[in-house]
Amino acid sequence: MSENVKVVENATCTFCGCVCDDMILTVDMDEKRITKSKNACILGKAWFAEHYIEEDAPVAMIDNRPVSMEEAVEEAARTLVNARFPITYGLSDTTCEAQRQAVAITDTIRGNIDTTTSVCHGPSGIALQGVGESTMTLGEVKNRADLVIYWGGNPAESHPRHFGRYAVTAKGMFTPRGKKDRHVVLVDVRRTPSAPAASQFIQVKPGKDFEVLWALRALVKNRRIDPDIEEETGVSLETMEELVERMKNCRYGVLFFGMGLTMTRGRHFNSGALLALATDLNEYTHFVAKPVRGHGNVTGADNVMSWQTGYPFGVNFSRGFPRFNPGEFTTVDLLAKRDVDAALIVATDPASNFPQAAIDHLANIPVVCLDTKATLTSKLAHVAFRTSTYGINTAGTVYRMDDVPITLRKAFDSPFPNDEEILTAIRKRVRELVLARGQARGATGVSRAAAPLQ
Amino acid sequence: MPLLLRQIAAPDVPMEADNITPDRLTGQGAADVERLALMHGSESRSIGDFFSATGSYDGIIDLQGDDLKRVKFIGAGMSRGTIRVEGDVGEHLGAGMGGGEILVNGNATDWVGPEMSGGRIEIHGNAGHLTGSAYRGASVGMTGGEIMVHGNVRNETGNAMRGGLIAIGGNSGDFTGVNMLSGSIFVLGELGIRTGAGMKRGSIISMKDAPLLPTFSYSCTYRPGYMTLYLLHLSRVFAIAEEYLQGSYKRYCGDSVELNRGEILLYAG
Numbered sequence: 001m002s003e004n005v006k007v008v009e010n011a012t013c014t015f016c017g018c019v020c021d022d023m024i025l026t027v028d029m030d031e032k033r034i035t036k037s038k039n040a041c042i043l044g045k046a047w048f049a050e051h052y053i054e055e056d057a058p059v060a061m062i063d064n065r066p067v068s069m070e071e072a073v074e075e076a077a078r079t080l081v082n083a084r085f086p087i088t089y090g091l092s093d094t095t096c097e098a099q100r101q102a103v104a105i106t107d108t109i110r111g112n113i114d115t116t117t118s119v120c121h122g123p124s125g126i127a128l129q130g131v132g133e134s135t136m137t138l139g140e141v142k143n144r145a146d147l148v149i150y151w152g153g154n155p156a157e158s159h160p161r162h163f164g165r166y167a168v169t170a171k172g173m174f175t176p177r178g179k180k181d182r183h184v185v186l187v188d189v190r191r192t193p194s195a196p197a198a199s200q201f202i203q204v205k206p207g208k209d210f211e212v213l214w215a216l217r218a219l220v221k222n223r224r225i226d227p228d229i230e231e232e233t234g235v236s237l238e239t240m241e242e243l244v245e246r247m248k249n250c251r252y253g254v255l256f257f258g259m260g261l262t263m264t265r266g267r268h269f270n271s272g273a274l275l276a277l278a279t280d281l282n283e284y285t286h287f288v289a290k291p292v293r294g295h296g297n298v299t300g301a302d303n304v305m306s307w308q309t310g311y312p313f314g315v316n317f318s319r320g321f322p323r324f325n326p327g328e329f330t331t332v333d334l335l336a337k338r339d340v341d342a343a344l345i346v347a348t349d350p351a352s353n354f355p356q357a358a359i360d361h362l363a364n365i366p367v368v369c370l371d372t373k374a375t376l377t378s379k380l381a382h383v384a385f386r387t388s389t390y391g392i393n394t395a396g397t398v399y400r401m402d403d404v405p406i407t408l409r410k411a412f413d414s415p416f417p418n419d420e421e422i423l424t425a426i427r428k429r430v431r432e433l434v435l436a437r438g439q440a441r442g443a444t445g446v447s448r449a450a451a452p453l454q
Numbered sequence: 455m456p457l458l459l460r461q462i463a464a465p466d467v468p469m470e471a472d473n474i475t476p477d478r479l480t481g482q483g484a485a486d487v488e489r490l491a492l493m494h495g496s497e498s499r500s501i502g503d504f505f506s507a508t509g510s511y512d513g514i515i516d517l518q519g520d521d522l523k524r525v526k527f528i529g530a531g532m533s534r535g536t537i538r539v540e541g542d543v544g545e546h547l548g549a550g551m552g553g554g555e556i557l558v559n560g561n562a563t564d565w566v567g568p569e570m571s572g573g574r575i576e577i578h579g580n581a582g583h584l585t586g587s588a589y590r591g592a593s594v595g596m597t598g599g600e601i602m603v604h605g606n607v608r609n610e611t612g613n614a615m616r617g618g619l620i621a622i623g624g625n626s627g628d629f630t631g632v633n634m635l636s637g638s639i640f641v642l643g644e645l646g647i648r649t650g651a652g653m654k655r656g657s658i659i660s661m662k663d664a665p666l667l668p669t670f671s672y673s674c675t676y677r678p679g680y681m682t683l684y685l686l687h688l689s690r691v692f693a694i695a696e697e698y699l700q701g702s703y704k705r706y707c708g709d710s711v712e713l714n715r716g717e718i719l720l721y722a723g
């Protein structure tokens with residue numbers, strides 16, 4: 001280790017949706033590596049420790065051949081403008097500033113924009129629209145919640161500091177004794193490493209979450225439920241009744257839910273049932289619900305998309321105005337149906353995690369890809385940009401899972417441009433090309449919503 | 455003579471052809487029809503780029519082609535006349551239609567007759583998710599008319615339906631009649647799970663036994679008077695076994711988390 005060391009206080013970890021902003025990073029400025037990350041959990045420590053910059057990697061490539069940034073921007077813009085049904089996808093691991101540029105590009109080219117929300121909590125987005133959301137911030141949970149229920153998630157392994165910082169052992173204004181002042185319930189289909197942290201574990205038969213939630217709703221409304229519910233769901237009527245009493249009588253209850261709920265049979269109805277349960281309980285006490293979001297800034301993606309287009313994901317601009325229709329305008333569906341003729345992929349690697357039919361189509365169309373490292377997607381991309389890492393080499397804004405914006409500090413510089421810079425350059429060029437095409441046709445060509453961005 | 459639209463070029467990307475309705479084509483000659491616009495992805499093209507038109511509209515449009523799967527919004531908003539389709543069609547068939555008839559000799563996919571208020575859709579093959587449903591974010595789906603599907607349908611058939619009739623010859627997926635407000639859904643084959651979740655009123659009828667949610671309770675087994683009338687109406691389109699006409703039905707009421715005024719009737723023999 002060299003002598004040239006810098007300490008960055010109050011840095012932010014963007015590895016998971018907790019977005020912990022109390023990191024103290026020690027950076028070896030010669031090696032350009034983070035040698036210590038105080039306060040980070042095991043996942044955060046790995047995120048910082050594994051971060052390195054491949055200095056000699058080309059900043060941009062066309063068909064795997066190194067090119068200048070300008071050349072790549074030009075080719076990317078032309079590729080997107082020439083497409084009739086281009087899609088923009090990813091966006092959950094980048095800053096809100098970059099997300100905003102991606103929306104502007106998609107609007108200008110009349111494309112289709114979608115984020116990784118569509119493959120994690122998209123169903124919750126549909127449910128929110130259908131039944132509404134009784135919401136909060138994690139600070140409120142820390143200070144007030146005396147009943148915390150986790151449903152279909154394993155935060156001990158996916159969001160290790162969720163318990164300590166916000167919801168279980170955290171000590172707050174009205175919960176001075178931390179865990180002693182709370183009752184914590186974990187509901188899942190199997191006992192996970194999160195179970196020991198909970199005061200109570202309720203095991204539901206796989207695929208029966210909806211039935212249990214629905215029965216709880218009925219009990220909250222004083223309806224009768226048949227005792228044979230136990231045979232079907234694995235949860236006895238007695239356990240349900242006891243839980244309902246607890247929920248009705250708590251001071252401040254919270255339901256956190258994960259992908260165990262949203263990605264199993266029933267999907268948006270599962271999230272919807274849970275959100276409706278929280279709403280029902282507000283007849284008796286204060287009750288809130290919140291999805292536990294995965295990627296660092298997936299919540300920001302939802303927020304930016306909603307702010308710019310009116311909808312959180314799965315938005316189409318083909319007709320010049322935004323339309324929302326999950327299932328029709330979500331990326332996996334579009335690729336699997338081979339409906340897409342170009343793609344702009346930002347900070348995600350669909351070629352490694354999408355269904356085969358979708359990957360096959362991705363390999364057949366021109367792809368523009370932005371990523372911090374070489375990925376399967378960047379390898380098959382027509383134009384690939386190498387970017388700097390948000391939260392470590394790039395400042396900006398991200399949203400924590402409870403929709404609280406957090407400002408990032410950068411620890412040290414990267415030789416690569418960030419997503420926002422590249423997307424802004426592409427946006428400018430795309431706009432010029434679309435305007436020129438419009439003038440050739442005697443029309444404006446640019447949808448009005450795209451115009452005000454400078 | 456009907457107006458014949460024959461597909462001459464396959465779309466590369468999704469196409470939105472909401473001009474293919476009797477309302478837009480009335481009084482137009484074949485050449486005029488070919489000049490009408492449709493959306494091919496984000497670009498505005500004309501019907502003639504993809505279809506050749508012959509004849510003139512006399513109340514019937516014949517649509518034929520090998521690759522109509524990407525053609526969306528056929529018959530959207532129509533109020534009269536008939537569209538006959540040979541081949542598989544794309545999403546939003548007959549979206550919001552108020553009258554007239556669409557006959558598909560092939561399969562349809564998601565969103566058949568969303569939010570329709572009248573008229574008739576008959577599909578000889580299968581349909582996808584959300585047949586006769588509300589669009590996302592809307593609280594009311596189909597309010598009138600009828601949708602008949604000879605094959606199977608997938609999830610959320612009749613989501614938030616408030617009137618009209620949906621009849622499925624084969625099986626349905628999960629959440630049939632979810633959030634239903636009123637109207638009738640017949641599934642001659644098997645129902646998926648979670649039928650009628652959140653329904654306020656309305657009737658869901660199946661000829662097979664089905665698993666029901668814990669919030670539905672058994673009322674009685676009886677012979678509903680209206681069943682014979684409905685089944686006779688359906689027998690013009692589907693083969694209805696004699697015993698269904700004569701049989702009795704188990705009635706379950708629900709959904710108790712809502713008004714509990716909906717009913718699910720399962721054929722009991």
Ligand code: SF4
Pocket residue numbers: 013014015016017018019020039040041042043044045159160161162
């Ligand atoms: S909980 Fe999440 S955000 Fe916090 S340090 Fe761990 S990985 Fe990073």
